[in-house]
Amino acid sequence: MKQLFNQSDAVNKLLERYGVKFGIYKNGTFKEQLFPFDSIPRVIEKEEFDYLERGLIQRVTALNRFLADIYGEKNIVKDGVIPEEFIFSSSGYMAECEGALPPKAIYSHISGIDLVQAKDKTWYVLEDNLRVPSGASYPMIARNLCRRASPSTFHDIPVADNRNYAALLKEVMDYVNTGGINVILTPGRYNAAYFEHSFLAEKTGSILATGQELIVEDDYLYYIGCNDEKQKVGAVYRRISDEYLDPMNFCADSVIGVPHLYSAFKKGNVALLNAPGNGIADDKGIYYFVPKMIEYYLNEKSILNNAPTYLPFYEEDKKYVLENFDNLVIKDVAEAGGYGVVFGKDLEGQKKEDFINLVKSEPRRFIAQEVIDFIDIDIMENGERVPRKADLRAFVLTGKEVKVWKSGLTRFSRNPDSFVVNSSQGGGFKDTWVLLR
């Protein structure tokens, strides 16, 4: 393994060669940045991964059941398990999706579940991402390059090969495909994850398209060629968020979507991965209810733990949050990507008072969680090993079966004092090794 660590620079150079970057807007201009890679992997033992795998399959299965229920019969609300105001007044709930069952009844085909491991080795789920989770391409390509840089490491250590991600994704696309080609729909090259869109298109043999290259006619979706010829599309792995997907059904201002795409989907003529409407299931407020959901739909106890979470919506919880404000991390349910996260202890004076008042006046907007002191993972910095906070995004793919990718995206914070690991906030990434024995 040592040999690999010494090759950190070489691997980063290769990553540069292959254009492994993400886009970022700084002062209003678009820049591409290399996503810094650290060659010390996160290693997950076989038994540990078996446990995570069981828990993730259970969780995603329940979340898919939940989505079908909410846009269908709504039994979980009728039975009083989740208060209705958490669903139908939420910005994640899309009334347009009522009664539109996706092909094979799958809503979340690609789920990114964010986990951390506490110092006592307990894993906690921090967040479910069921809309357009990104990041799988990075460890996938990094592994390829690490194997080049240090073949002996992988000869000696039995690490599950993670380069099958594209094959897993293609399997899911093919399974839900309603007849036609597979397309990855991108907002365009000025999107932060454009590299990933294009890379996954290449590796799954899909066509990478922008909205302008697609058209809905006669209730079907077509890809348009340069001589006006048309090819039917059967599955769209869309990397555009719901609001912008179809200006005729969602946000009318969208210029990156495809008009009437959602109509073709509702008629069963094209599959959308992930299905629109998933925002209601990965809402930070709904997160609180996921263990209850698992019990409700599957009649099982949740295998994975949620971080201890409080909803100021409930009087009792509000009281706790206000009393223990300094020990909690408070999250705005509408924000993502590490934004809208506030550590109680970091606020002082007027700012703190204002924030507390905001929580009091808009309790539904926030959740509060105990700060989990998660384990550090070493990174190499100037030739030395130094500890940094890191999380793990596990990828769960739902097609004919629910499968957990035997790897994941481990993101670390480059700042030693920070718990925030998002790439948009300057973090780096690591490979995630799942040991085979």
Place this chain on the structure above:
Amino acid sequence: MGIIALEKASGLYWLGRYNERVYTTLREFFVGYDRMIDESEDSYKELCSMLDIPDVYGSKMEFINKYPFDEKNVDSIISNLTRTYDNAMVMRDVIGTETISYVELALSCMKAARYSEAPLLELQEVIDYILAFWGYVDDSIDDRQIRSIIKAGRRIERLDLYLRFERPVSMLEREFAKLKSRMELTGLSYDKTVISYLEQAITENKINYSEAILKLENIVKL
């Protein structure tokens, strides 16, 4: 492989054109640089006018330092290489990561050359990567139409530049022949009268250079 969208065809075509522009102007820069070593007058001005770019340079040294490397100047070689890169990176699903990597390498090499004490040596590497790119295109892209659209861009740009440089008719003849056969393989609709116009002009050795350039620029609408 199925059909190619207009945006894809356009990207492939301009990828070919800009890549060729970088290649041929770099070679021309090499020749010009060599000439400038021995002379005191400003022959770079001639180069500017041949390339049809504004002469914004105060001296030959400034030209040598800026023409290849000035990212703020839209006519510099690096600007053209950046355009090559911009067109390449949106073609990943069509031409593949490995092919694109040669453009990445050329660009990062170009950036490094700027700070080099012997830039021509590094610029030689840029040329090497460009040639490796073309080699990889031939080696790895199975779809003939895709290959042909990139190469049509390359051929059009080459002939365009040779016309600007007023190269001897024998050279033009060779480049034209390659372009003509390539265009037929692209599956694109293009203006065939331009082909017959050029054919006649070259065979009869009666070339109106500016008219020929104008026609060539409009052979295909992408």
Place this chain on the structure above:
Amino acid sequence: MKLLRFHYEMTYSYDLPIREHYFSLKCIPQSDCRQKIQTLDVRVTPYQYLSRERDAFSNEMLIGNCLNEHKNFDVLVQGVAQTGMEEYTGNDDSQNIIFRNQSPYTLPGECIREFYRQNELPGDVSDYERALHLMRKLHQTFRYEKDVTDIYTTAEEALQKGSGVCQDYTHILLSLLRIAGIPCRYVVGMMVGEGLSHAWTEVFSQGRWYGLDATNNLLVSEDYVKISHGRDYGDCIINKGIYVGNAVEHQKISVVVEAE
């Protein structure tokens, strides 16, 4: 019972040609237990692709496009409806949970909450009576006035302004009813004597949906033809369209409903 002949026409003209025009129209009245659509004639010109579908609340829609350049776009819906068969419509789905929760246009603020506190009907009365009471109170307070509000105005904003049009009356009443937890929905339709489309409220009480026209402080009678319903205005937009072209749009809508 009554037979009403309805004629709904939208004409759009553009000073410059537009193209790549996509549209989605919710303008087709449907039969239910209050009204029976006896004849129906729908014409859209021009179009290249036209199809029917039902939205999330079972409203009939026409979707389509016209990619070629055009300077006019016309939609005509005409027919005969038999109305007043019942005073209510039955409960045909399990979406009442949705309709009793606030939606984007109806989210209450302090103004609506205060109005509710002052006008809430105490005691053991039916939801229908509560709704009637709130409608009357609203009608006393809120003034009908054009050009004060627009299609983006929410219930809270409208009540703050104190005046508005049928859309605003409906939104405010919906917001109040939802505070009380009563399922209610936004309805778009036509009525005798009104030259434009109209909006009113349907409220759910004792297993049935009743129509309340807060703008006119009336119960919805046999003079009304219903087109669509949803949570609020956003679900019932009659013509949603996008196109390419830098043209000035001129819109003309004419609605005529009269007894046969």
